Amino acid sequence: MARENKLEERCRLLVESMGGKLFKWRSPGNKGVPDRIVLLPGFVAFVEFKITGRPFQPLQEYWQKWLKERGHKAYVIYTYEDFKAVLGL
Numbered sequence: 001m002a003r004e005n006k007l008e009e010r011c012r013l014l015v016e017s018m019g020g021k022l023f024k025w026r027s028p029g030n031k032g033v034p035d036r037i038v039l040l041p042g043f044v045a046f047v048e049f050k051i052t053g054r055p056f057q058p059l060q061e062y063w064q065k066w067l068k069e070r071g072h073k074a075y076v077i078y079t080y081e082d083f084k085a086v087l088g089l
Contacts (some may be wrong), residue, residue: 032059045073
């Protein structure tokens with residue numbers, strides 16, 4: 001399993017231990033949208049997982065900015081510690 005997949009799995013288990021869901025989703029025709037949605041009581045966020053050294057694509061930057069400008073939480077996560085910080089842990 002790739003390191004990015006391992007990070008996603010570890011984060012999914014954390015969210016589920018908190019009573020939430022970490023969904024993988026696709027948005028056909030909209031390349032670059034974050035590929036995960038975090039759902040916890042009172043908290044929804046769009047997340048793009050990246051391993052260190054892997055480039056962030058221009059369309060991914062566009063969608064991060066677009067979501068944030070509309071008041072949504074959108075994050076790029078490189079480490080498990082980054083993810084825990086997003087959740088306030």
